[in-house]
């Protein structure tokens with residue numbers, strides 16, 4: 079066979095061979111005709127897209143992504159900072175325990191996280207599109223809008239996920255709380271009262287809360303008895319944002335009839351997808 083300068087012929091042949099191999103392998107794995115297996119097929123696996131991602135179980139995701147929970151942080155950063163010696167401000171909350179860990183492990187498997195939360199992969203991951211990682215970028219990409227599941231070049235939609243637990247402490251909305259918690263907490267807390275939030279939130283205000291499938295409401299209340307850092311942890315104590323989530327405002331017993339101005343457009347129920355599997359009280 080005559081060879082050209084770039085070895086074109088043999089490359090074409092190899093490609094055809096490879097394509098055949100992939101097809102045969104796909105058929106052998108019992109996949110529908112036309113679906114290829116291998117890396118590309120996995121990357122474009124329907125589970126990454128709506129609607130399949132909405133009902134995917136963690137087991138289905140972990141079948142391919144087990145490393146997400148196994149992987150650990152480096153012992154030292156590339157610049158040489160020892161992990162064990164680095165302390166972030168949020169690690170000073172009372173509830174923080176254990177060594178530095180990855181984002182995924184800190185939300186799914188670390189002791190405090192698994193006590194107070196029940197986060198599944200698809201709580202955060204509502205879609206992925208390897209093509210542009212951008213909603214609305216083509217006719218086949220997911221539409222731009224709040225329900226597209228992820229935002230430009232991000233894996234998630236932070237405003238509907240992270241912000242729920244990492245917004246700021248909105249003392250302005252709380253009559254009787256005059257400033258940021260670290261400034262006023264001593265007015266509410268002493269030896270006997272370890273959790274000043276409960277002065278108001280045990281019986282008076284917004285007592286119907288956390289009835290969603292990704293939190294463990296009873297465990298939160300039990301743990302919170304001994305420190306307001308439990309509550310603050312998700313309501314300003316680890317604020318990555320300068321804004322806060324406009325929480326639904328569930329009616330509570332003896333709730334004042336008048337709705338404050340800021341609450342006029344608030345929903346009165348949690349999002350439907352967070353109520354799946356929740357027993358109604």
Ligand code: HEC
Nearest residue numbers: 117120121123125126131134138139142199200203206233
């Ligand atoms: C059949 C195997 C398979 C299944 C099942 C699967 N994935 Fe993937 N996923 C992949 C592969 C392969 C990639 C591409 C990884 C890369 O390029 O580094 C990927 C990419 C991703 C990415 C983007 C990574 C990046 O860096 O762009 C996310 C996020 C993701 N998967 C989440 C999920 C979630 C959540 C589920 C369950 C709903 C899931 N995957 C199910 C194989 C799978």
Ligand code: HEC
Nearest residue numbers: 136139140143146181182185197198199201202203233234
């Ligand atoms: C608390 C929200 C949250 C949960 C829960 C979550 N993820 Fe992620 N995931 C993210 C964010 C944010 C990123 C992008 C940041 C990064 O790359 O570390 C990401 C990145 C990824 C990636 C691609 C980047 C990488 O590190 O390889 C994969 C794959 C992935 N997640 C899979 C999963 C699987 C599987 C689960 C369930 C076991 C899961 N995630 C649960 C928020 C979450």
Ligand code: HEC
Nearest residue numbers: 173174175179180184188190191195202234239240242243
């Ligand atoms: C349902 C509540 C909740 C949601 C949603 C949530 N977090 Fe968290 N996050 C927590 C809690 C609780 C901790 C502390 C866990 C612990 O102490 O082990 C935490 C810890 C962290 C930490 C510190 C990790 C470390 O190494 O110490 C980071 C960073 C973080 N979250 C980022 C995010 C991002 C980014 C998102 C969105 C993709 C997100 N979180 C979504 C509750 C949440």
Ligand code: HEC
Nearest residue numbers: 251252253254255259274275277278283306309310313325
């Ligand atoms: C002096 C009483 C008081 C204290 C102390 C207090 N709050 Fe509040 N809180 C309120 C009132 C009043 C509201 C608004 C009630 C309403 O919806 O009309 C409120 C609302 C909230 C909301 C809902 C905000 C929204 O946007 O819907 C959260 C979350 C909250 N408080 C958390 C906390 C946490 C966490 C602490 C302790 C770190 C705390 N509060 C301490 C009185 C208090």
Ligand code: HEC
Nearest residue numbers: 194242275279284286287302308309312325326327328348
């Ligand atoms: C693991 C994170 C986490 C912890 C810990 C936590 N919260 Fe929340 N809280 C949330 C999330 C997420 C929501 C929104 C749930 C929803 O959409 O209904 C919420 C909602 C609320 C609301 C609004 C209630 C309503 O009308 O629906 C109040 C008030 C509140 N939390 C106070 C507290 C207090 C007080 C504590 C401590 C006893 C506490 N939170 C502990 C995450 C947390």
